[in-house]
Amino acid sequence: MSDDLTPKPLSDIPLAGVIGMPIAHSRSPQLHGHWLKRYGIRGHYVPLPVMPEHLAEVLRVLPRAGFVGANVTIPHKEAILALADFVTDRAALIGAANTLIFRPDGKIHADNTDGYGFIANIRQSAPEWQPDAGPAAIIGAGGAARAVVASLLDSGVKEIRITNRTRIRAEQIKAEFGARLVVYDWAQAGNMLDGAATVVNATSLGMEGKHPLRVPLDALSPDSLVTDLVYAPLMTPLLIEAQHRGCKIVDGLGMLLHQAAPGFERWFGRRPEIDEDLRRAVLA
Structure with missing residues (x-):
């Protein structure tokens, strides 16, 4: 990926995560962790429990901490639109975003891949x-x-x-x-x-x-x-x-897997495969 949406991490180890509250139940860390291991990428994807009143503050800090992007889940998917600098047409139409890209210039790009x-x-x-x-x-x-x-x-x-x-x-x-x-x-x-x-x-x-x-x-x-x-x-x-x-x-599992692929590609530079190995890893 080479366009201006491609994140450039502050270190050699790009970070991404999923923002929500509660977030312990999320299978996204297993999902992205499987891809990172499969493709030998030195990156990390972590759960980020964030209360609604702290969302704006956290979003300002994450890019400075080496994060290249994040997924967003309940209860923040609607609120995130007002905090992003750029919102795709489909996210605006749906009225919610689930995927954030932290651009090289520090701006936040919000999309919906559901x-x-x-x-x-x-x-x-x-x-x-x-x-x-x-x-x-x-x-x-x-x-x-x-x-x-x-x-x-x-x-x-x-x-x-x-x-x-x-x-x-x-x-x-x-x-x-x-x-x-x-x-x-x-x-x-x-x-x-x-x-x-x-x-x-x-x-x-x-x-x-x-x-x-x-x-x-x-x-x-x-x-x-x-x-x-x-x-x-x-x-x-x-x-x-x-x-x-x-x-x-x-x-419904496949929807979770497929919606994650565009974000992973933007953050970590590799288009991932959705196959039975991935399903087994996420269900484990």
């Missing part, structure tokens, strides 16, 4: 997937859902059906992304699946320690592709039931 990771995961796991095969149905209207909506529209999906327990949040996404979105009441979420070619759970429902996802799947077609952004457990109840109904399923 949508890229979502689509790359589907294309790797289900190469036969066709975005224009029929409507997509998205359950949830949080930050992850916004990234999914943006990436599906960009991929050529003609209609996106969306539902959320708080309908106003789904309406807000429709207002921002346009007429290709159709909002369904939460009580009608099962009906939303009728004729849907792609079905996405973009909520935390079904995650370990969370409430289950209670959306009836009676209308789900065996021709549908079903994916869940939750990856703990890897096989969520939604994916198990969809597989039982004959659907092609894609777990």
Whole structure:
């Protein structure tokens, strides 16, 4: 990499990390650590627990401490936009950033690679997937859902059906992304699946320690592709039931892996591979 976004570390050992609170559960250090070891790169990637009130101060200090960039997770993905010097169009559209590059001139460049990771995961796991095969149905209207909506529209999906327990949040996404979105009441979420070619759970429902996802799947077609952004457990109840109904399923771990690749390439100068060795390392 040779453009002006390529970080130049203050020392021979570039540093990166993931900023969040809490952060101990993050699998990103295992993920990036695996790549650093695989490619023999003298760098480090560390968890950075940061309270919201300290975020701006920490961001000013990190580049001076040898950091070339960072990932950003809950609860900072929206707040980071106001603190960055440059925000990509896709991060601005989604309203959140997950990847920071600390430029040589000290400026902070904010991007969002979640949508890229979502689509790359589907294309790797289900190469036969066709975005224009029929409507997509998205359950949830949080930050992850916004990234999914943006990436599906960009991929050529003609209609996106969306539902959320708080309908106003789904309406807000429709207002921002346009007429290709159709909002369904939460009580009608099962009906939303009728004729849907792609079905996405973009909520935390079904995650370990969370409430289950209670959306009836009676209308789900065996021709549908079903994916869940939750990856703990890897096989969520939604994916198990969809597989039982004959659907092609894609777990959520791949999205985590693929969204990390652009940042790693910028920070450490090597485009990493996403393969089974990586999956095993992150799940270990």
